[in-house]
Structures are given as structure tokens and as C-alpha cells.
Amino acid sequence: MxxxxxxxxxxxxxxxxxxxxxxxxxxxxxxxxxxxxxxxxxxxxxxxxxxxxxxxxxxxxxxxxxxxxxxxxxxxxxxxxTGGSAIITRNPLDLQIEGAGFFQVRTPDGEISYTRDGSFKKDAGGRVVDKNGNALIPEIVVPPNTMALEISPSGEVRSITDQAGEPQVLGQIDLASFINPAGLKNVGKNLFLPTAASGQPQQARPGTSGLGYLAQGELEGSNxxxxxxxxxxxxxxxxxxxxxxxxxxxxxxxxxxxxxx
Known part of the structure; x- marks a missing residue:
């Protein structure tokens, strides 16, 4: 018994x-x-x-x-x-990864974390950051006189400062991938950290090496x-x-x- x-x-x-x-x-x-x-x-x-x-x-x-x-x-x-449904926001700094991959952000302690949350913003210095103030890696700084911001599906960020001028390239957004994403460690705030189970991150441009493209003005909802x-x-x-x-x-x-x- x-x-x-x-x-x-x-x-x-x-x-x-x-x-x-x-x-x-x-x-x-x-x-x-x-x-x-x-x-x-x-x-x-x-x-x-x-x-x-x-x-x-x-x-x-x-x-x-x-x-x-x-x-x-x-x-x-x-x-x-598996991917979540797309949420249309039309915010130029909202990005959705249409496929595999993670955005890279740097936390205040200098550690690089990974996220699928593409709801980015600008801080006081024009840096592109996430909702907790973690800077996007590679760092993108938006000039104060920017009238429009364009982010291509392959991650190239361009700034338009006046209607007649040529777009200015601000930088390139790269994504990271892992052999075993299920082995990532959840640390809250929509962030993940690599572990021995996940393998080391591999960086590449969106749309290459099996990574998804970026969609500007959209967010990935929960799955x-x-x-x-x-x-x-x-x-x-x-x-x-x-x-x-x-x-x-x-x-x-x-x-x-x-x-x-």
C-alpha cells in the first residue's frame, strides 16, 4: 500500500x-x-x-x-x-523574423542575449534598443533629422533625411541561429542565453544560412x-x-x- x-x-x-x-x-x-x-x-x-x-x-x-x-x-x-502569427503595427522599428533566427541585444552587464521580440525603440542618443533599453547588436544609431527609416528584408537599415536626398545607410542587422534552440536558457524579459545544450551562436544576414527575412512594421505574436x-x-x-x-x-x-x- x-x-x-x-x-x-x-x-x-x-x-x-x-x-x-x-x-x-x-x-x-x-x-x-x-x-x-x-x-x-x-x-x-x-x-x-x-x-x-x-x-x-x-x-x-x-x-x-x-x-x-x-x-x-x-x-x-x-x-x-514554431512561428507565431504576424501582428501588423506599421511602426518602422517593429521587426518580425519570418523564419528562423534571433535578434542580438547587449544587456547592461555587457552580456549578449537573444530574443524573438522585435519591438525596438530609440533611446535618447538615437540608438536602437529593445523595450528594456538593451542595445541592438550590431549597434544602429538613427540621426535626429531622420524623416523616414527603411529596413530591408535582408537587414540593411537606411535613413531618409529629406525628400530629395539619397537614403543614408546606417548599418546592417544580423541574426543569430543555434543548432538546438530548445537548449537555450530562459532568463525572462523575452531573452535567451546560450548554453552547452544549445551550441554556440552563428551570425549571418537575414535570408542566408537558413535564417528568415525581416518584415518591417510587423511583430511576431505568441505561438x-x-x-x-x-x-x-x-x-x-x-x-x-x-x-x-x-x-x-x-x-x-x-x-x-x-x-x-
Whole structure:
């Protein structure tokens, strides 16, 4: 009976983790560039009363064995980097990556972070920064007399200062890619950091080396599907309830055994 109590408890803990992931997905349904997560589980070690293939008699072996599972645990929370829907803003500093790739920004501590959130702005010095003031890398500075800003699909940034003049090239926006983007570390504020699992970043122009092109005046919405998350939440809730019923049933069986006279 004690085994079933512990096994059901691990199931309840796993479904609680699953609900945590689902609730985070739903909370970020309107977060620009957010990528939904998915909890993945694995079974725990088994109590082997008889190994499969063990001798069961003269010249015979047991075909299946006797193995009792001891529960489940959360093995991973997988990030899904499929693209989100486009949000038209017509803001010249709003950029969407139409495909793979990450924008590069430099945080105040000098570290380079990576993001899919292309809602950029200008700071007091004209630098292009994200909503938290992290500078876009490579650095782009917009002159104060700029009348219009053009960003090509390949990332070239041009400034138009007067109607008759030629556009002035301000710089080039490069993107970064990773062999395993699911191995990136989430640090909040729509930012990721590379890890040993993600591999080192590879920089290239948009539209090359498998990277997507840039779309000016658009943002990438969250890839969370609210209907899928509601279905997943119901499934997790029912699994949690079922595991709690196992705990109650095991308790009742133990009570029956104790009350035997």
C-alpha cells in the first residue's frame, strides 16, 4: 500500500508541474515573440520481483517478468519554436523574423542575449534598443533629422533625411541561429542565453544560412494556441484528480487491513 501512495504522489507532483507550464503559456498568450513550453515526463525506476527472461523451471524462462513501477517525474520542459502569427503595427522599428533566427541585444552587464521580440525603440542618443533599453547588436544609431527609416528584408537599415536626398545607410542587422534552440536558457524579459545544450551562436544576414527575412512594421505574436492549452489543462486536471483518487483508495485499503481482527 505504501508504494501506491508514493507512486500516486509522484503523479500528482508531475501534473502540478504540467499545470505550471500550461498556466505560463496561457499567461503569455499576448507576449510578443513568446514560445510555448511543453512538459515531458518519464517513468521512475522499477521494483523487480522477477526479471524478464529469468529461469522459471527446467529449460524454461519467464516471458515477461514481474516489475512494479514506482511513479513518474518531469524529465524536461520543451520549448516550441514554431512561428507565431504576424501582428501588423506599421511602426518602422517593429521587426518580425519570418523564419528562423534571433535578434542580438547587449544587456547592461555587457552580456549578449537573444530574443524573438522585435519591438525596438530609440533611446535618447538615437540608438536602437529593445523595450528594456538593451542595445541592438550590431549597434544602429538613427540621426535626429531622420524623416523616414527603411529596413530591408535582408537587414540593411537606411535613413531618409529629406525628400530629395539619397537614403543614408546606417548599418546592417544580423541574426543569430543555434543548432538546438530548445537548449537555450530562459532568463525572462523575452531573452535567451546560450548554453552547452544549445551550441554556440552563428551570425549571418537575414535570408542566408537558413535564417528568415525581416518584415518591417510587423511583430511576431505568441505561438500559444489558447484552445490547445485549455484542452491540455482539462487533461492535466483529470490526471491530477485520478492520482488523488489512487491516494484515497490506497488509504482505504490500508484502513481495511488495519481493522482486521
Amino acid at each position: 505504501i508504494k501506491s501512495l508514493n507512486t500516486a504522489a509522484t503523479g500528482m507532483l508531475a501534473q502540478q508541474n504540467n499545470m505550471d507550464v500550461i498556466s505560463n503559456n496561457i499567461a503569455n498568450v499576448n507576449t510578443t515573440g513568446f514560445k510555448k513550453g511543453r512538459a515531458e515526463f518519464e517513468d521512475l525506476v522499477y521494483h523487480n520481483l522477477k526479471d524478464p527472461g529469468a529461469a522459471s523451471g527446467m529449460n524454461s524462462i519467464t516471458p515477461t517478468g514481474v516489475q512494479t513501477g514506482l511513479g513518474v517525474r518531469t524529465a524536461a520542459i520543451q520549448k516550441d519554436f 500559444v494556441n489558447i484552445v490547445d492549452e485549455m484542452v491540455n489543462m482539462i487533461s492535466a486536471q483529470r490526471a491530477y484528480e485520478t492520482n488523488s483518487k489512487v491516494v484515497q483508495t490506497a488509504d482505504q485499503m490500508m484502513q481495511t487491513a488495519v481493522n482486521i481482527k
